[in-house]
Amino acid sequence: MYKELAAAKELLQQKVSLLHSLADTDELTGLLNRAALTRHLNQQMGSSRSSENAFALAFLDLDGFKEINDAYGHDVGDKLLRLVAKRMAANLRTHDIVSRFGGDEFVVIMQGNLGDSSAMDSLDRLIHQLSQPFHIGSLSLSISASAGITLYPQTEPIASDQLIRQADQAMYQAKLTGRNRVCMFNLDKELAQKGQHQKATEIQAAIAEHQFELYFQPKVNMRTGQVLGAEALIRWNHPTQGLLGPASFLSDVSESHQGVELGRWVIAAALAQMGSWHDQGRNINVSVNIAGYHLQHSSFVEELALMLAKFPMLRKQQLELEVLETNAINDIDQVSIVLAACKNLGVNISLDDFGTGYSTLGHLKVLTVDVLKIDRSFVKDMLSSQGDLAILKGVISFAQAFECDVIAEGVETLQHGQRLIELGCEMGQGYYIARPMPAVDLSAWTDAWQQSQYENKFKFTARAAGNKG
Template sequence: VAVLADLSNQSAAKDLIDRLLSVIAQPVKVDGVVVQVSGSIGISHYPQSDDVDPDQLLRQADQAMYQAKVAGKNRYHIFDTARDASLRGQHEHLERIREGLIKNEFVLHYQPKVNMRSGEVIGAEALIRWQHPDQGLLAPLAFLPPITQHPLEVELGRWVIDTALTQIEAWQAEGVDLPVSVNIAGYHLQQPGFVDDLRTMLAAHPNVPRGYLELEVLESSALEDIALVSAIIEASAALGVSFALDDFGTGYSSLTYLKRLPAQVLKIDQSFVRDMLQDSDDLAILEGVLSLATAFRRRAIAEGVETVAHGEALLRLGCDLAQGYGIARPMPAASLPAWRQRWHPDPRWTHAHCLDRDLLPLLIAGVEHRGWIVALGEHLDGKRDAPPPLDHHQCRFGQWLDKTVHQPRHAATFATIETLHLQVHVLAADLLKRRAHGHDAEAQAGMAELHALRDTLLVHLEYLLKDDPRSLATSSGGGSNCL
């Protein structure tokens, strides 16, 4: 053990260690025989951000020396205190989760899944929470990431499935008939003996009807053996357990999974749903996923329905099933039966009609216009470098408007829409001019007038959407099937 004192910085230590290794590597003569050895040096620095005693310093240097040996001959390795702290923190976190399982600190909250058109509550998704004694109720992102692909992930996953089965039985005893879906990690799903383990858990809950447990696997999960996972899903189906592909559309293998995995439900990721009212690309992805679900004979359910408008747009696309904060937040199991009795769908949902495919461009046009207004507002707020196209023929809504072929009966409505659209662009140009002259407050105040024009224009678009679909056509053509 060598203690190097009064070093000004780590660079000075490096120079000294390099010289020391060089000296060690020099050949020496022993009893007339030339011998050459190499050295491996482990280094630990003092002081550190945490208090350490001499024994800890020696252990750190010993660990660093082992790393130097692994790396090759005649090397040194500096003990990484930051990495060590991270590893110790992760270990402590894992142990705390294991302790939480033993002490029953974890709970499941349930988010209802509904048919927005009929009002039927079709099930609930079980979502894990940690009722931490010091930090309060913790969401999954606060504690799940560090256990990814760790045996504890399997242990926690088994607890979730067993607890959900227990809750289904409890609801059955109360006369509450409600299927439950549970999130399962790809790592857990691909463990040897998964199906046997699932069979054992189901046998321990004989009062759970077949088909009342659904397992949701993330579409972005690292499923290493698709053939194996497909066989697991089929074997689980024989036990009465169905599967859903969660967050569908966010991974790189969506079409492969859709083709090769016999999951019966596609859960459309909330990121596409959340922005569908102002991002035409997200709306197009939604429409594409729904078309895929129809083509592959799968059910689709939308996540992230936050407002009545989100639900109405989904219903128009032909997606009746949904969940999200606009319906209900996740709640304790005891609260769900009463919520179920109280809940009724919004009248706009029950009266929403599924759009004819010919009207999809009209729906997209409204989204494009909202998105254009949002982009302008972001530019005025300094959140966007360039404004959206100011020429009313160049924005996407203007391009749609220019190519639309409408029936004579809608001539007055389209004339009004064209006038409003031009007024929007004229006002937008004026607001940008005010901002350019340093009148930021006036420009911001003018956004209220712009929003009023937007809303009036959208009312007229809404009239066209609710009118007889056969009375409007666009140059894009298309069939007459519902989306």
């Protein structure tokens, strides 16, 4: 009786083990199925983060399998998948795990702390084996595979499904770059993109909560002292970090919807401030910086026209669009059309940071701009660098040849201003003249400049101008 019970118990255990095995096995290929893979990953990732449990996870997708399936039928397709599974198992180490994730997708866990190069080498060898012909009856079938790899553990906690998604993303990159190859998931790039997305979301909220503000840096004629206007410069009144300049956040929304929306806000805010000054009896010209991707937005000209229409009391020439030279060159024909449309609206156009890109006389001829703006990098060292001085002379000559005004950024000393005037560039802006300031301070600064500041800062120039008069 005891022997019979023991035999029955053993048979039951065998059946239970078989059922578990069947539940974990892909019916077609005999590999682990998706559910078993997920359970194994969760167990291994949950046990420890030590290097003893490190592994590389690869996601493979067959290239051209659908075409074979469509051409020869599902029976041949199924046989091909079995052969692929067999070849994969034969070309991996005994302690590696291979599973069929679904369709013609496979996931491989390569045990051990392999590192980027070792994991790539192992998968390259496997990919090469899979590219060799498969024989089914009289058919000789050739396919390839694209694979993506990610490594574990990582610097941040991660779930098993996220790990698989990383390898999947890298696999799609392999397909995009030509198929039959392996790509490593770039964790640093992923973290950077997450950071950019988070910053973009934060900027979107900051726009809604009115945390942005325009500062204004005056532009003057350094020979006569005339205040020509001001450049609008965005600032972020961050609730925890204080006042932030554009360099700390604009790159995070470059080429994005938030970047375009922020550009719209700058134009609208500048026009609103110009309208406020107009009501106070002051007509101040303002220039705003326009990114190339915003300028080439399909509705840019239409939106600009609508914003200008809200301030009929302003002369359209009071607004100037400063376009980065390098951005303009990305698509010279399209930019030329957009700028021509903007000029038809009445606004002025300035080519900013002139000399830093690859502009030619032909570009200047196509882009009919009103002002060339010399980049501060050339002004900074003009007193000591013959190369920068030569570039300055060249830009001033270009401006004269194309009947453009020219203005220099980065005027930081009296000597900079005097030398620029001698070269034929009378218009300037920079810290020696004035630092960027809130809108509320500009009127008082203008009055003080006209009353005494200009005479104090440019007294030799001012007296010379007076003697000539």
